Amino acid sequence: MTALAIAADHAGVALKAELVTELKKLGHEVIDLGPDSTASVDYPDFATRVTDLVVKGTPALGILICGTGIGMSIAANKVHGIRAAICRTEFEARATRQHNDANVLCLGQRVTGGGVALEIAKVFLTTSFEGGRHQARIDKVKALEAKR
Ligand code: RB5
Numbered sequence: 441m442t443a444l445a446i447a448a449d450h451a452g453v454a455l456k457a458e459l460v461t462e463l464k465k466l467g468h469e470v471i472d473l474g475p476d477s478t479a480s481v482d483y484p485d486f487a488t489r490v491t492d493l494v495v496k497g498t499p500a501l502g503i504l505i506c507g508t509g510i511g512m513s514i515a516a517n518k519v520h521g522i523r524a525a526i527c528r529t530e531f532e533a534r535a536t537r538q539h540n541d542a543n544v545l546c547l548g549q550r551v552t553g554g555g556v557a558l559e560i561a562k563v564f565l566t567t568s569f570e571g572g573r574h575q576a577r578i579d580k581v582k583a584l585e586a587k588r
Contacts, residue, residue, distance in 0.1 A: 452505030
């Protein structure tokens with residue numbers, strides 16, 4: 441099974457709790473980096489909790505949840521080495537692992553229901569990067585990062 445770090449903001453904390461429970465039941469190793477309440481917090485603070493670990497590869501994958509998934513993805517994608525993808529469908533989750541080697545899944549609690557979000561997360565956590573022609577594209581993304 442897969443190790444992952446997960447965090448949210450106040451608008452994603454309920455979906456986070458649901459995913460933590462269900463992903464643990466499935467045997468995934470889940471590192472829950474908060475928050476534990478619905479008190480208002482700022483999504484960049486919790487995005488970096490996950491990205492700090494994922495850039496080191498321990499664990500290699502993360503999940504970030506806010507109201508829309510958008511704020512978390514904007515914040516996470518500022519971090520060199522992070523490829524964060526907002527996914528609304530299993531198709532996107534599969535494609536972004538296979539083609540983009542995405543290492544952070546972003547979900548929106550106000551957009552995606554718990555059942556669908558769990559299926560998306562399961563696909564994201566169990567799908568591998570295909571490499572090949574996609575690796576050359578990732579290398580170009582890394583070259584863009586290096587220019588910043
Ligand atoms: C919080 O109200 C909301 O703005 C946040 O969770 C997120 O959706 C931002 O992108």
